[in-house]
Amino acid sequence: MSWLRALKETARSGLTIERRRLEPLIAIRGAVGLALVIGVGLAFFGPVVAASSAFGAFQAAIATFQRSWRPRPVLALVSGASLAVSTFLGYLTGSHTPLFLALLVLWTFLAGLAWAAGPTGGIIASSNVAIMLVTVTLPNSVANSAVHAAMILFGGVVQAALIVLFPVRRWGAQRDALADALAAEADYARRLRHDPLCAFDPVPLMKARSAAAVTPWQARRRPPELRGSRGVAERIRPVLASLADPAMGVPAEGRERDRVRELLAAAGSVLDSAARAIRHGDPVKLSPSAVAVLKTPDTGSLLAGPPRRAADRLGALLSDVIETAEGAGTKEEDAEEAAEAIKAAEEEAPGAPHRRRPTLLRLVPVVVRAMRAELRPGSPILRHAVRVAVVVAVGYLIGVSLPFGHGYWAPMAAVMAMRPEFTQTYGRSVARLGGTIVGVTLATVIVRTAHPGVTPSAVFAVLCALLMYLLMRTGYVVGQACVSAYVVFLLGMAGEAWSQTVHERVVLTLVGGLLAMISYAAYPAWETPRLRGRLGDWLKADGRYAAAVVDQYAEPAERGHDDVRSALLDTREARVAWQEALATAQHEPVRNRGLSRAAADDTQHALAQLGRVAMLLEAHLPCGGATPVPAAARLAEALRRATERGAKEVRERRVPDWAEVREALDAWDARQRTGEGGTDPFVRNGAGLLLEALEEFSRGLDGTSKPARPGDRAD
Structure with missing residues (x-):
C-alpha cells in the first residue's frame, strides 16, 4: 500500500463514528x-x-x-x-x-x-x-x-x-464474554446446517477463557452460572463440527443429513437460550420443539458410528450447558472451580495456561518480567x-x-x-x-x-x-x-x-x-516483514496440536488430555496473532517482503484445514480402555518434528517438505497390511487429511496451489 493510500485509510478510521450500546x-x-x-x-x-x-x-x-x-x-x-x-x-x-x-x-x-x-x-x-x-x-x-x-x-x-x-450490572463483562461464546457456537451450529465446512472464529472462546480467570476475591463472589459453562462450550464446538462433516459418515443428502440438520438447529436454539439466561441472569427458557428433537429416539435408528457418538455426546453436553446456566453446574466443573479457588497462583508467567488471575501485588513481578522481555x-x-x-x-x-x-x-x-x-x-x-x-x-x-x-x-x-x-x-x-x-x-x-x-x-x-x-x-515497527514469522509460529502450533491429538490414539490408557488442551490454546493464540498481523500489514505503506497476498490466503486456508482435521480427531478421542494404535505414535512424532522444521524453513523463505510425515503414513499402511498392531480406519483417514493440509500449505507458499472449491473451506 502506498503512503498516500495508507494515510487516507488511517484518517478515515480515526474519524469513524460507530453506533455502540451506551451505558x-x-x-x-x-x-x-x-x-x-x-x-x-x-x-x-x-x-x-x-x-x-x-x-x-x-x-x-x-x-x-x-x-x-x-x-x-x-x-x-x-x-x-x-x-x-x-x-x-x-x-x-x-x-x-x-x-x-x-x-x-x-x-x-x-x-x-x-x-x-x-x-x-x-x-x-x-x-x-x-x-x-x-x-x-x-x-x-x-x-x-x-x-x-x-x-x-x-x-x-x-x-x-x-x-x-x-x-451497575455486577459481573457484566464476564457475563457478556461467556454469553458471546455460547451465542457464537449457536450461530456456528446453524451455519453448519447449510455449510458443513463453515469456519468458526475462536476469538469469543478465547475472550471467555480470559474472563474466566479470577482473583481470590472474585472466586469467592462469582455467580454460580459463570462456573463451568465455558468448559462445556469448549467441548461442544468439535462435537458440532464432527456431527456435520460429511467425512465423518453422514451423506450430503438424505434422511441422515436431515436428522443432523435438526440436531444442529436444536443445539443452536438451546445455546442461544443459555446465552440469554447468562447475559441477563434469568432462568433458561428452552424451546419445546428443540427439546423434543434432542430427546427423540429416532436419532439412534438413523445415525451410526462417529455421527451417532457425536449426537449422543452433543445431547449430554447441552444438558450440562443448561444446568450450569441455571447455576447448578456439573460435579466435575464444581470440583474444578473449588480447587482453583483455594490453590495459590503459581502459574503467573506471561502466557501460562491457567485460569487464576494474580492479585495486584503478585502481578508486579509478572509485569516486570514482561517489560524486561x-x-x-x-x-x-x-x-x-x-x-x-x-x-x-x-x-x-x-x-x-x-x-x-x-x-x-x-x-x-x-x-x-x-x-x-x-x-x-x-x-x-x-x-x-x-x-x-x-x-x-x-x-x-x-x-x-x-x-x-x-x-x-x-x-x-x-x-x-x-x-x-x-x-x-x-x-x-x-x-x-x-x-x-x-x-x-x-x-x-x-x-x-x-x-x-x-x-x-x-x-x-x-x-x-x-x-x-x-x-x-x-523509526517504524512494521508488521509486514514479520508475517513469515507469524505464519511459521502458527504452523508450529498447529503441528504440535495435531501431534498431541494423534498421540492420544497410540496409548489411550497412558495419556491425559492436558497436552491436547495446552496445544489447542497455543494454536488459537498463534492463529489470532497471524490474523491480527495480516490485518495490520494490509494497511501499512510497506512493499511486500516475501509473502504475497495470494500466498497468505492459501497458506492460512491450509493451516485452518490442518487445525480443523485435528479438532475432528479430538472430538473422538478414545477412552482409557480403547484399543491402542501403535502407528499413531510414530506419526505424532513425525508431525511434531516436521512442523517445527517447516516453521524454520518458512522464516528462512524456503518451502517445507513433508517426506517424514509421508514415510510415517507409509509405515502405518504397511503395518495394517500385515495385521501388526491395532487398526482404526477413522484415525488413518484423519491422518491422511493432515498430510493433505500440510502439502496444500507448501503449494500455497510456493504459489502452485489449486484454486479452492466453493465448499472447500476450513475452520
Missing part, C-alpha cells in the same frame, strides 16, 4: 464521582486544587471503561494512585527543567514499555504521563504539591467507592517506548520554546495518540486534531457567550465528562472533542482565561500529532 448508568456514576471530587476541592481548597483532583477522578473513571476483567474498583484505585505518584514526582522536579525533562523521558519510556502488560496498563500509564504534564503547572510549593497529589488519589478513591456502593532488538514494544520518549521530550522542548505558553499540549497530544501499531497511531493523531478543534471551538463559544464563573465552569466540565463517558466507545474523535472541552472548562475554573487555551492548544496539538506521525515513519 448511561455507568456514565452518570462516573460523572457524579467527578462532581463530588470537584465540590470537595472547591469547598476546602479552592479552584486550583479542585482542578487537580478533578483530573484524578476523571482518569480513574476512564480506567474503569478499559477492557479488563479485573474488578472496576481496583482499576480506579490503581489509576488514582499511579497518577498521584506521577504528578507528585513531577511537582518536585517541575521547577528545574533539565531534571523534569529527564524524569519525563524516563516516565514516558516506562509507560511505553507498560504496553507489554496489555493495552489496559499501557493506556493508564500513557494517560498518567499526559495528565502529569498539565497538573505539574498548577501548584507552587512542595506542600501544595502534596495536597494536589493527595486530592488526585482522593479522586480515585471516590470513584472506587461509588462502584462498590452503586454497582521486551528489552531486545526488534521488539515492537521497545521501539514504541523509544519513539514515545523521544517525541515527548522533543514536543516538550518545542512547546516551551514557542511564545504560546502552556507548551505541554504538544507532548500531551503525542503521548495520547501514539500506539505500538501504525494504523492506530496515525488514525488517533488525525482524530485527536479533529476532536480538539471541535471541542475547543464549542467550549470557546460557550465561554464567550456565557462568561461562566468558577461554579458554572465546573458544571460545564462535569457535563463534558458525562458526555465523554457516555460516548467514548463510539469513536476516538468524539471522546477527544469532549475531553478538549472538559479541559478548557476545567482550566477556566482554575483561573486560566479561555484565550490562553484555545489557539495554542490547536496549534500545539497539531505539532504533537505531526511529531507522532513522523516518529513512526522514521
Whole structure:
C-alpha cells in the first residue's frame, strides 16, 4: 500500500463514528464521582486544587471503561494512585527543567514499555504521563504539591467507592464474554446446517477463557452460572463440527443429513437460550420443539458410528450447558472451580495456561518480567517506548520554546495518540486534531457567550465528562472533542482565561500529532516483514496440536488430555496473532517482503484445514480402555518434528517438505497390511487429511496451489 493510500485509510478510521450500546448508568456514576471530587476541592481548597483532583477522578473513571476483567474498583484505585505518584514526582522536579525533562523521558519510556502488560496498563500509564504534564503547572510549593497529589488519589478513591456502593450490572463483562461464546457456537451450529465446512472464529472462546480467570476475591463472589459453562462450550464446538462433516459418515443428502440438520438447529436454539439466561441472569427458557428433537429416539435408528457418538455426546453436553446456566453446574466443573479457588497462583508467567488471575501485588513481578522481555532488538514494544520518549521530550522542548505558553499540549497530544501499531497511531493523531478543534471551538463559544464563573465552569466540565463517558466507545474523535472541552472548562475554573487555551492548544496539538506521525515513519515497527514469522509460529502450533491429538490414539490408557488442551490454546493464540498481523500489514505503506497476498490466503486456508482435521480427531478421542494404535505414535512424532522444521524453513523463505510425515503414513499402511498392531480406519483417514493440509500449505507458499472449491473451506 502506498503512503498516500495508507494515510487516507488511517484518517478515515480515526474519524469513524460507530453506533455502540451506551451505558448511561455507568456514565452518570462516573460523572457524579467527578462532581463530588470537584465540590470537595472547591469547598476546602479552592479552584486550583479542585482542578487537580478533578483530573484524578476523571482518569480513574476512564480506567474503569478499559477492557479488563479485573474488578472496576481496583482499576480506579490503581489509576488514582499511579497518577498521584506521577504528578507528585513531577511537582518536585517541575521547577528545574533539565531534571523534569529527564524524569519525563524516563516516565514516558516506562509507560511505553507498560504496553507489554496489555493495552489496559499501557493506556493508564500513557494517560498518567499526559495528565502529569498539565497538573505539574498548577501548584507552587512542595506542600501544595502534596495536597494536589493527595486530592488526585482522593479522586480515585471516590470513584472506587461509588462502584462498590452503586454497582451497575455486577459481573457484566464476564457475563457478556461467556454469553458471546455460547451465542457464537449457536450461530456456528446453524451455519453448519447449510455449510458443513463453515469456519468458526475462536476469538469469543478465547475472550471467555480470559474472563474466566479470577482473583481470590472474585472466586469467592462469582455467580454460580459463570462456573463451568465455558468448559462445556469448549467441548461442544468439535462435537458440532464432527456431527456435520460429511467425512465423518453422514451423506450430503438424505434422511441422515436431515436428522443432523435438526440436531444442529436444536443445539443452536438451546445455546442461544443459555446465552440469554447468562447475559441477563434469568432462568433458561428452552424451546419445546428443540427439546423434543434432542430427546427423540429416532436419532439412534438413523445415525451410526462417529455421527451417532457425536449426537449422543452433543445431547449430554447441552444438558450440562443448561444446568450450569441455571447455576447448578456439573460435579466435575464444581470440583474444578473449588480447587482453583483455594490453590495459590503459581502459574503467573506471561502466557501460562491457567485460569487464576494474580492479585495486584503478585502481578508486579509478572509485569516486570514482561517489560524486561521486551528489552531486545526488534521488539515492537521497545521501539514504541523509544519513539514515545523521544517525541515527548522533543514536543516538550518545542512547546516551551514557542511564545504560546502552556507548551505541554504538544507532548500531551503525542503521548495520547501514539500506539505500538501504525494504523492506530496515525488514525488517533488525525482524530485527536479533529476532536480538539471541535471541542475547543464549542467550549470557546460557550465561554464567550456565557462568561461562566468558577461554579458554572465546573458544571460545564462535569457535563463534558458525562458526555465523554457516555460516548467514548463510539469513536476516538468524539471522546477527544469532549475531553478538549472538559479541559478548557476545567482550566477556566482554575483561573486560566479561555484565550490562553484555545489557539495554542490547536496549534500545539497539531505539532504533537505531526511529531507522532513522523516518529513512526522514521523509526517504524512494521508488521509486514514479520508475517513469515507469524505464519511459521502458527504452523508450529498447529503441528504440535495435531501431534498431541494423534498421540492420544497410540496409548489411550497412558495419556491425559492436558497436552491436547495446552496445544489447542497455543494454536488459537498463534492463529489470532497471524490474523491480527495480516490485518495490520494490509494497511501499512510497506512493499511486500516475501509473502504475497495470494500466498497468505492459501497458506492460512491450509493451516485452518490442518487445525480443523485435528479438532475432528479430538472430538473422538478414545477412552482409557480403547484399543491402542501403535502407528499413531510414530506419526505424532513425525508431525511434531516436521512442523517445527517447516516453521524454520518458512522464516528462512524456503518451502517445507513433508517426506517424514509421508514415510510415517507409509509405515502405518504397511503395518495394517500385515495385521501388526491395532487398526482404526477413522484415525488413518484423519491422518491422511493432515498430510493433505500440510502439502496444500507448501503449494500455497510456493504459489502452485489449486484454486479452492466453493465448499472447500476450513475452520
